[in-house]
Amino acid sequence: MTMSDAFSVEHFPVGCLVSDSKRQILYCNRFVEEHYGYGVSELVGADLFTLLSRASQIMYDSYLLPLVMREGRCDEIRLSLVTRHGEPKPVVVSLCRDHPHSERIFWSIGNANRSEQLFSELTEARKLLQQKISLLHNLSDTDQLTGLPNRAALTRHLNQKIGHPESAQLAFALAFLDLDGFKEVNDRYGHPVGDKLLRLVAKRMAANLRNNDLIARFGGDEFVILLTGEFGSSEAEESLNRLIRQVSEPFEVESLKLHISASAGVTLYPQSEAVDADQLVRQADQAMYQAKLAGKRQLCLFNVDKERSEKGKNKEAAAVRNAIASGEFELFYQPKVNMRTGEVLGAEALLRWNHSDRGLLAPAAFLPALSQTSAGVELGHWVIASGLTQLRHWHERGIDLHVSVNIDGYHLQHPDFLRQLKDLLMDCPALPKHRLELEVLETSAIEDIDHVSSVLTACKKLGIRISLDDFGTGYSSLAHLRDLSADILKIDRSFVRDMLTSPGDLAILKGVIGFAGTFQCDVVAEGVETIQHVQSLTELGCDLGQGYYIAKPMPPQVFEAWLRDWPQRGLL
Numbered sequence: 001m002t003m004s005d006a007f008s009v010e011h012f013p014v015g016c017l018v019s020d021s022k023r024q025i026l027y028c029n030r031f032v033e034e035h036y037g038y039g040v041s042e043l044v045g046a047d048l049f050t051l052l053s054r055a056s057q058i059m060y061d062s063y064l065l066p067l068v069m070r071e072g073r074c075d076e077i078r079l080s081l082v083t084r085h086g087e088p089k090p091v092v093v094s095l096c097r098d099h100p101h102s103e104r105i106f107w108s109i110g111n112a113n114r115s116e117q118l119f120s121e122l123t124e125a126r127k128l129l130q131q132k133i134s135l136l137h138n139l140s141d142t143d144q145l146t147g148l149p150n151r152a153a154l155t156r157h158l159n160q161k162i163g164h165p166e167s168a169q170l171a172f173a174l175a176f177l178d179l180d181g182f183k184e185v186n187d188r189y190g191h192p193v194g195d196k197l198l199r200l201v202a203k204r205m206a207a208n209l210r211n212n213d214l215i216a217r218f219g220g221d222e223f224v225i226l227l228t229g230e231f232g233s234s235e236a237e238e239s240l241n242r243l244i245r246q247v248s249e250p251f252e253v254e255s256l257k258l259h260i261s262a263s264a265g266v267t268l269y270p271q272s273e274a275v276d277a278d279q280l281v282r283q284a285d286q287a288m289y290q291a292k293l294a295g296k297r298q299l300c301l302f303n304v305d306k307e308r309s310e311k312g313k314n315k316e317a318a319a320v321r322n323a324i325a326s327g328e329f330e331l332f333y334q335p336k337v338n339m340r341t342g343e344v345l346g347a348e349a350l351l352r353w354n355h356s357d358r359g360l361l362a363p364a365a366f367l368p369a370l371s372q373t374s375a376g377v378e379l380g381h382w383v384i385a386s387g388l389t390q391l392r393h394w395h396e397r398g399i400d401l402h403v404s405v406n407i408d409g410y411h412l413q414h415p416d417f418l419r420q421l422k423d424l425l426m427d428c429p430a431l432p433k434h435r436l437e438l439e440v441l442e443t444s445a446i447e448d449i450d451h452v453s454s455v456l457t458a459c460k461k462l463g464i465r466i467s468l469d470d471f472g473t474g475y476s477s478l479a480h481l482r483d484l485s486a487d488i489l490k491i492d493r494s495f496v497r498d499m500l501t502s503p504g505d506l507a508i509l510k511g512v513i514g515f516a517g518t519f520q521c522d523v524v525a526e527g528v529e530t531i532q533h534v535q536s537l538t539e540l541g542c543d544l545g546q547g548y549y550i551a552k553p554m555p556p557q558v559f560e561a562w563l564r565d566w567p568q569r570g571l572l
Helices: 030-036 054-071 112-141 151-162 182-189 191-207 233-248 277-294 304-326 374-396 417-426 442-461 478-484 493-498 503-518 531-540 556-565
Strands: 015-020 025-028 073-082 088-097 104-111 172-180 214-219 222-228 251-253 256-258 261-269 299-301 329-338 344-355 359-361 402-407 436-441 465-471 488-491 522-525
Touching (some): 015 030, 054 073, 054 088, 112 151, 151 222, 172 277, 182 191, 182 256, 191 233, 191 251, 191 256, 222 233, 374 417, 436 442, 442 478, 488 493, 488 503
Parallel strands (some): 436 465, 465 488
Antiparallel strands (some): 015 025, 015 104, 088 104, 172 222, 172 261, 251 256, 329 344, 344 359
C-alpha cells in the first residue's frame, strides 16, 4: 500500500476518521484538520475522546461502540465534536467496520446544518471508504504522517522478540526520543509546517540507522528507536548521541530554516528480571524525562537498580502505612540521668515496630527505606503525636520528665511540619511545652541550614527545646551551633565508646563539651556503658548521660517500674 492510496480520501467533502476499539485514532483526513483546528500529528495516536464532548463520550461508550461492534455499523447519529480551542460543534456521524471481526471503526463526519446534502455525501463517502478498506488494512500498524511503524506495531514487534524461545540470548537497546522546540515551531508556523518537519525528522533519523534497527513514531513529536545487537550502555549512548546531533542540524521547510533538538532516554535488554514491551518503553520514557530535566540535547540511561530500589521503597512505604493503621508501632523510652546526682531528667523516645512476621524491629531495619518519602513523614508525625500523648499522661500523674523525639531532616523541612506540630500542641493545653524536645541530626540539619534554622527558631518560640544529635560526626562547627540555636548537644555514642582507648575521640569529646559551654548548651553523652565512662565523662564536665549502664530502652510501663526503683543518687 502506498501513502497516496491511503490518502485518497483526503479531499472528501466530509470528515473521514479511523479509530480502533480502544479509542485510539489511527487516521483522519484534511476535513477534520480544517474544521476542528487539530494537526494530523496531534490527532493520530491520540484518544478519540480528544474530539468528543463529554455528552458524546458517554453516548459513544454506552451506545455507539457496543452497537457498531455488534451490528457492524450505525448511521447518521448526532454528536458534538470539540475543536482544538474547546468549541463544541454539532455533527452527524456514521460508523462502520470493514468486516465482522475487525476492531477498526470508520467514521464519516459532517456538519448538521447541511443535513439533506450531508446525508448523500455520507452515503457516497461510506461507499468510497469501503472500497479502500483493503488498502487500509495496514493502517493500524503504520503512522500515516511519516510512514513509520506506529506504537502498536513496535509493541507487537518487541513482544515477539521478548517472547522468542531464544530471547535470553537476544540483546538490544530501546530509546525514547522527544523533540525539543517542536511545539514552538508548530505554534508559530502552523500544523502544516509542523507536519512537514516531522516527516523530515523521521526521514533523517531513519537514514542514520542501520538496516536492522527500527524506528517508530509514538504520536506527537515522540519516537521510539530499537537498536538491535550486543549493545552496552556506552555503545548505545554513542549511537544515540550521534542521532541527537543529526536532529540538531537545521531543517528547511517552505523556505524556512528550522532549528530543533532532541532529548532521549535509553534502556537495555535483557535485564535481571523479566520485563515486557510496555515496561521497556516506560523505562526509556522515564529516562527521557530525566534527560529533559537536565536540559536540551541530553541523553539519559535508565537505571534498573534505582528502579528496583524505588519499588522496594514503595513496598516498604505501603507496609509502614498499614502498620500505622494497625497499631504495630510503639515507642520505647531510654532514661537520661544526671550521672553525678542520679536525678532522672527525661527520656528519649525510640521507635520500635512489632512486625507481624519479623518480630520486634529497631529503626535501622526499616527507616533507611523511608528516607525522603511521604510515608517517612507520616511515621514521623505519629512519633511526635505518640510522644506527646505519653508526656501528657506522665504529666497528669505527676511524673515530671522531658521527652525527646527524633525528627528526620526531610520531615522537618516539610511545608506542613509547623502547622501539624501546632495542632498537636493544641491538643495538650495543660502540658508545659518545654517538656518536649526535638532531636535533630546535625548532618540532616545542614542540608538546608537556612530553612532548618527558621523552622527550629519557630519551634523554640512555641517553647519546645531543641537537641542537636550526632554532633561531632559531620561538619560540626561553631557556625552550626550559632545558626541552629540548639539547647542541647548530644555526643555521639561512637566517641563515648572509644574515649577510654582513643586519644582522638577523647579530644573530640573535650571539644564538644567546650562548644557546649561557649554556647550555654546542656551536653548529653550517649553510649554510657561502664562505670569508667561515667567517671571520665564527669571529670570532663559532662554530667548528663544515657546508655546501657544506666538502662536500656523500655516500653512505657516497664520504664515507670524502673523509675520507681531507681535510686536517686549518683552513679560514682
